Amino acid sequence: MKKITKKILCMLLALAMLMTLMSGCTQKKDEQKKTPVSTQQTEPSETDEPTPEEDVVYTIDNIRDYVIGVDEPVELADGTSRPMINFDNAATTPVLLPVLDAVDREMKMYGSVGRGFSPKSNHTTDLYNATRNTVLEFVNADPSIYTCFYVSNTTDGLNKLASALVESEDDLILATRMEHHANDLSWRERCQVIYAEVDDQGRIQYDEIERLLEENEGKVKYVTVTAASNVTGYVTDVHRIAKMAHEHNAQIIVDGAQIVAHRRFSMMGDTPEENIDFLVFSAHKMYSPFGGGAVIGPWETLVQHMPEFYGGGIVKLVRDYDVAYKSAPEVYEAGSPNYPGIVGMAAAMDILNEIGFDRIEEHEKKLNRRLIDGLGKLDNVIIYGDTENIDDRVGVVTFNFSDVNSFVLAARMANNSGVATRRGAFCAHPYVWRMMGISDEEAANFENCVDMNTPGMIRVSFGIYNTEEEVDQFLQILEDTLKEFRETPSLGGSANQEY
Numbered sequence: 001m002k003k004i005t006k007k008i009l010c011m012l013l014a015l016a017m018l019m020t021l022m023s024g025c026t027q028k029k030d031e032q033k034k035t036p037v038s039t040q041q042t043e044p045s046e047t048d049e050p051t052p053e054e055d056v057v058y059t060i061d062n063i064r065d066y067v068i069g070v071d072e073p074v075e076l077a078d079g080t081s082r083p084m085i086n087f088d089n090a091a092t093t094p095v096l097l098p099v100l101d102a103v104d105r106e107m108k109m110y111g112s113v114g115r116g117f118s119p120k121s122n123h124t125t126d127l128y129n130a131t132r133n134t135v136l137e138f139v140n141a142d143p144s145i146y147t148c149f150y151v152s153n154t155t156d157g158l159n160k161l162a163s164a165l166v167e168s169e170d171d172l173i174l175a176t177r178m179e180h181h182a183n184d185l186s187w188r189e190r191c192q193v194i195y196a197e198v199d200d201q202g203r204i205q206y207d208e209i210e211r212l213l214e215e216n217e218g219k220v221k222y223v224t225v226t227a228a229s230n231v232t233g234y235v236t237d238v239h240r241i242a243k244m245a246h247e248h249n250a251q252i253i254v255d256g257a258q259i260v261a262h263r264r265f266s267m268m269g270d271t272p273e274e275n276i277d278f279l280v281f282s283a284h285k286m287y288s289p290f291g292g293g294a295v296i297g298p299w300e301t302l303v304q305h306m307p308e309f310y311g312g313g314i315v316k317l318v319r320d321y322d323v324a325y326k327s328a329p330e331v332y333e334a335g336s337p338n339y340p341g342i343v344g345m346a347a348a349m350d351i352l353n354e355i356g357f358d359r360i361e362e363h364e365k366k367l368n369r370r371l372i373d374g375l376g377k378l379d380n381v382i383i384y385g386d387t388e389n390i391d392d393r394v395g396v397v398t399f400n401f402s403d404v405n406s407f408v409l410a411a412r413m414a415n416n417s418g419v420a421t422r423r424g425a426f427c428a429h430p431y432v433w434r435m436m437g438i439s440d441e442e443a444a445n446f447e448n449c450v451d452m453n454t455p456g457m458i459r460v461s462f463g464i465y466n467t468e469e470e471v472d473q474f475l476q477i478l479e480d481t482l483k484e485f486r487e488t489p490s491l492g493g494s495a496n497q498e499y
């Protein structure tokens with residue numbers, strides 16, 4: 001009896017301990033669970049690392065809470081630390097927590113893509129292929145007309161496309177003087193390129209495109225144009241250009257590097273003649289810095305070509321002296337793919353859609369207006385592009401001061417105040433020289449110049465998480481730094497101030 005009572009007591013004690021433990025766990029879990037974020041802005045806490053949440057609705061007002069590293073202090077020249085003001089989003093964007101989380105989750109099931117016999121390999125292969133539809137949907141591309149292949153970034157995509165589409169060095173491409181080098185040199189080095197000029201404000205001249213198409217009737221194979229400039233932020237009416245190109249039997253290629261994280265992009269125009277043929281973009285400019293990117297193009301054209309890029313994964317059969325290649329899209333993807341890059345890119349697309357491109361556009365316009373108005377109040381400022389009508393500009397603003405060297409100014413703001421901008425000619429030299437009024441002959445003098453002796457501008461480029469408060473802080477830092485240079489010539493601010 002005594003023995004039984006002891007046994008029962010022990011069991012009760014164990015049960016009580018188990019219940020306490022379980023209630024502790026439940027409490028911990030509840031404590032950890034953040035309140036679902038609604039459309040209200042939440043104050044980012046300095047100590048809290050963001051945690052992935054299933055039930056969050058991501059909005060333009062709360063997205064800053066889910067940007068990794070946004071509150072991470074960086075060390076300044078005086079040894080103090082503060083979080084950066086990151087205004088260099090046209091170069092690359094930070095990672096969003098839900099994007100990182102999606103990549104992290106998928107790594108548990110990671111296996112070889114299209115090459116293995118295992119449940120993980122099957123899962124990875126299925127998701128890799130299914131993501132093509134996510135990409136097509138993101139840019140409103142009808143899957144019966146278009147397919148997509150994955151690339152490392154826009155540069156890789158444009159080079160692969162050029163390598164596949166250019167058939168002879170006499171092929172003629174029509175580009176513009178607004179292009180990033182990726183969408184200029186990829187063609188220039190392979191065939192003949194003619195360029196449509198920009199106007200005094202730096203906008204593409206549509207009439208020039210029409211004129212060049214007529215002047216070279218039937219000879220232009222592709223018109224290639226950026227959807228948004230990385231120098232002035234101008235958004236191109238690509239559907240208008242598509243119509244012109246198609247009327248002259250050319251196809252249109254769009255460099256989408258600066259558009260896909262900023263404005264809703266549709267491959268489909270109002271009429272079939274206005275449809276875009278090819279679009280190329282990078283995932284690292286859309287909050288997924290794991291590499292990755294995509295080229296979207298018509299089945300009909302892509303199946304007729306392949307890039308000069310060879311290896312495994314693109315063949316049906318190889319014999320001693322014969323190769324049978326697969327077709328599009330696989331034939332454009334030699335080698336093992338960057339799976340995390342593709343998972344991250346798809347997750348980023350979901351978040352951008354959830355936030356909504358109307359809200360993103362509205363937010364960027366607000367930031368642009370505030371910055372341009374603030375800059376306009378500063379002495380000796382030169383702001384590039386149209387500062388009145390800014391509706392056709394994504395969040396990119398470039399400027400200079402006629403009496404302070406832009407290189408030393410940007411460097412001092414970075415080192416002393418933790419401000420990230422970009423300074424230089426942004427891999428769009430011909431366009432930047434035009435905007436700065438530097439002739440092609442003059443530009444030849446700068447070939448061997450370095451640092452402060454190179455011509456260039458300062459560029460601010462916004463992401464979805466930047467705030468009006470940051471713009472105000474930036475303007476204050478800029479004003480204070482300009483004052484330092486003007487009052488203390490020994491700081492070297494006036495060196496080659498023209499540039």
Ligand SMILES: Cc1ncc(COP(=O)(O)O)c(C=O)c1O
Nearest residue numbers: 153154155180182230257258282
């Ligand atoms: C308009 C434009 N095109 C192409 C590129 C090249 O992109 P990536 O470096 O990701 O290849 C950039 C990069 O800044 C760009 O701004």
